[in-house]
Amino acid sequence: MTRKSDHQATDFRALNALTRLGREAVDEPTAAELERGLNSLLGRVGPRQSARITARWALVALLGAFCAFLGFEVASVVRERFREVPPLAYRVEGGSVLEGGYLRDSGSGGVRLFFNEGTKVSLTPSARGRLRSVDKDGTRVVLDQGTASFDVARSKERRWLVEAGPFSVAVKGTLFTVSWAPAIERFELRLLHGSVVVSGPMASGDIELRAGQRLVVNLPKAETLITEEKSEEVHDVPSNAPSTPNTDHDLAVASSSGGSPSAKNVPGLNSSAALSAPSPSSRGERKLPWADQMANGHWDRILDEVDRAGLDATLETATSADLFALADAARYRRRTDVARAALLAQRRRFPSSSRSLDATFLLGRVEESHDRARAIGWYDEYLERAAMGTYAAEAWGRKMVLTNELKGRALARPIAEEYLRRFPKGSYAGSARALCREP
Amino acid sequence: MSKRLSQVSLSLVAGTNRRDVSDVELALGLAAGEGWAIAASWHRFAPMVLTMAERSLGSRSDAEDLAQEVFLSVFRKAKTLREPEKLRSFVYSFAIFALKSELRRRHVRAWLSFLTPEALVDLGYRTVDMESRDLLRRFYTLLDRLSPRDRLVFSLKELESMTIEEIAGVMDISVSTVKRSLGHATSRLSRWIHADAGLADVFDTRRWQR
Numbered sequence: 001m002t003r004k005s006d007h008q009a010t011d012f013r014a015l016n017a018l019t020r021l022g023r024e025a026v027d028e029p030t031a032a033e034l035e036r037g038l039n040s041l042l043g044r045v046g047p048r049q050s051a052r053i054t055a056r057w058a059l060v061a062l063l064g065a066f067c068a069f070l071g072f073e074v075a076s077v078v079r080e081r082f083r084e085v086p087p088l089a090y091r092v093e094g095g096s097v098l099e100g101g102y103l104r105d106s107g108s109g110g111v112r113l114f115f116n117e118g119t120k121v122s123l124t125p126s127a128r129g130r131l132r133s134v135d136k137d138g139t140r141v142v143l144d145q146g147t148a149s150f151d152v153a154r155s156k157e158r159r160w161l162v163e164a165g166p167f168s169v170a171v172k173g174t175l176f177t178v179s180w181a182p183a184i185e186r187f188e189l190r191l192l193h194g195s196v197v198v199s200g201p202m203a204s205g206d207i208e209l210r211a212g213q214r215l216v217v218n219l220p221k222a223e224t225l226i227t228e229e230k231s232e233e234v235h236d237v238p239s240n241a242p243s244t245p246n247t248d249h250d251l252a253v254a255s256s257s258g259g260s261p262s263a264k265n266v267p268g269l270n271s272s273a274a275l276s277a278p279s280p281s282s283r284g285e286r287k288l289p290w291a292d293q294m295a296n297g298h299w300d301r302i303l304d305e306v307d308r309a310g311l312d313a314t315l316e317t318a319t320s321a322d323l324f325a326l327a328d329a330a331r332y333r334r335r336t337d338v339a340r341a342a343l344l345a346q347r348r349r350f351p352s353s354s355r356s357l358d359a360t361f362l363l364g365r366v367e368e369s370h371d372r373a374r375a376i377g378w379y380d381e382y383l384e385r386a387a388m389g390t391y392a393a394e395a396w397g398r399k400m401v402l403t404n405e406l407k408g409r410a411l412a413r414p415i416a417e418e419y420l421r422r423f424p425k426g427s428y429a430g431s432a433r434a435l436c437r438e439p
Numbered sequence: 440m441s442k443r444l445s446q447v448s449l450s451l452v453a454g455t456n457r458r459d460v461s462d463v464e465l466a467l468g469l470a471a472g473e474g475w476a477i478a479a480s481w482h483r484f485a486p487m488v489l490t491m492a493e494r495s496l497g498s499r500s501d502a503e504d505l506a507q508e509v510f511l512s513v514f515r516k517a518k519t520l521r522e523p524e525k526l527r528s529f530v531y532s533f534a535i536f537a538l539k540s541e542l543r544r545r546h547v548r549a550w551l552s553f554l555t556p557e558a559l560v561d562l563g564y565r566t567v568d569m570e571s572r573d574l575l576r577r578f579y580t581l582l583d584r585l586s587p588r589d590r591l592v593f594s595l596k597e598l599e600s601m602t603i604e605e606i607a608g609v610m611d612i613s614v615s616t617v618k619r620s621l622g623h624a625t626s627r628l629s630r631w632i633h634a635d636a637g638l639a640d641v642f643d644t645r646r647w648q649r
Contacts, residue, residue, distance in 0.1 A: 021578070029486055038478055
């Protein structure tokens with residue numbers, strides 16, 4: 001009996017000893033392990049989230065399109081059934097209509113016309129125009145100078161006509177801005193939705209434009225240019241924004257004498273790529289700062305923008321914050337060449353900034369997977385410049401680990417001792433103690 | 440030179456220092472799908488999840504995989520967290536659920552295979568000697584023979600030093616069930632240790648009777 005209880009006591013003691021061993025054998029993950037895990041996690045979160053968001057938006061868009069189509073069809077049927085054209089009426093804001101239909105601006109916001117059929121016309125403050133006729137058949141607006149935006153309600157019964165200098169625009173249901181600069185005889189039309197037919201002194205005769213196209217006619221140069229604009233860029237344009245008449249050099253010359261009957265039919269103009277205006281990124285325009293995109297997890301967008309604009313150009317023009325965000329995005333996407341280039345550019349262009357110092361440490365992290373000796377060099381430089389810096393503990397720890405791997409324990413041990421002296425509770429303390437303890 | 444408070448790469452993700460955010464802010468950030476919150480929650484809770492999983496599974500690589508799954512689930516379900524101040528418990532509950540699933544999966548796989556696979560213990564032990572590693576391998580072989588629930592209860596009690604009530608709470612079972620599972624696991628493990636000649640020899644030397 002006593003022997004059995006002795007055995008049981010021994011067994012429980014053994015179990016306790018084993019569980020104690022199991023408890024003590026597991027160390028906390030190191031900072032490097034945590035970062036590796038985080039990188040792996042970010043690589044999995046990004047695609048899943050974006051795929052889910054994309055799918056969700058695609059579904060919403062599909063449903064929206066279906067509802068819009070259904071609504072449009074129902075409305076058409078109803079309208080056909082109960083056709084009775086109401087008289088056209090309008091009200092004026094920001095000005096008044098004088099004798100002869102002259103639109104007079106009374107403030108700084110420009111004249112705005114609201115028609116009872118749903119059409120809106122908006123003249124920019126410097127624009128001059130006239131409301132030539134408003135009757136049951138339709139409306140004629142004359143733009144003498146400046147820019148006006150038109151949001152014309154689709155109507156089978158009424159016809160909208162906009163005249164700008166020698167050009168006339170026959171409008172169906174559509175949204176567009178039109179500019180006329182009489183001093184330089186430059187006509188511009190940006191079509192956001194729908195379609196219009198433009199008539200004027202163009203050798204090719206009438207031009208039919210479709211959504212997303214931009215027509216620029218420069219009469220003195222006898223140039224007719226049609227460019228495709230990306231839909232998001234088109235939507236970003238304020239509806240009443242004045243155009244910039246001196247941007248011809250931005251555009252490809254489509255036709256100087258032969259004219260362009262339509263974007264689809266002009267010889268040599270059928271490629272939208274050849275005609276397209278520079279993309280937002282290539283002109284240095286961005287929707288969000290990269291730091292914000294980074295915070296939102298849009299690393300791929302940053303890298304896509306860099307790919308479009310060119311890495312070299314980006315490295316020379318990006319701000320310090322953008323370079324840092326780019327380096328992070330590239331590191332997370334394991335594009336170490338881009339990360340390295342961004343960090344080096346950060347050091348070169350902003351040598352006295354705190355980010356330059358951080359870049360020195362991060363260069364070490366980037367180099368670890370390629371050239372560990374070089375990585376140690378970066379850590380040394382960082383520690384020399386910032387012995388008490390943000391990443392000092394991490395730099396000492398990484399240097400200790402790499403030295404152990406490359407040069408052996410004997411050389412790593414002094415680094416471990418130094419680490420323990422400086423950071424006795426640091427995340428590399430366990431490894432440092434093990435190095436110091438082992439013979 | 441400006442000096443940052445954080446020593447982790449968290450600030451690199453967000454562009455600002457997010458180390459001091461509260462659990463509530465973190466939970467709200469996760470619910471909003473903000474990138475900085477992902478990194479911050481990982482740095483705050485991953486050590487807890489990783490060490491618990493490693494002790495329970497006896498494998499660092501399995502623990503890392505499990506931690507990834509746990510955090511992906513947490514991020515996916517963050518919007519369902521009604522009390523943001525309970526983010527830690529929220530993460531913990533996902534970890535327990537994942538551990539339970541993993542142990543169950545292992546158990547089923549062991550049943551389905553003709554040969555019982557040798558326990559692959561790859562703990563991140565940096566400081567234990569070869570003899571201890573061998574003992575640990577045998578210990579985890581014995582743990583593998585327990586049912587998933589008994590093993591998890593035993594691990595949480597003995598390896599994670601949780602109380603009976605805490606275990607009942609996180610595993611969503613009654614206190615009496617925890618006690619019964621724990622007693623069952625302890626008695627079986629003791630019996631198996633007694634039957635293991637190698638282990639008995641080791642402990643006969645009284646080396647471990649500290």
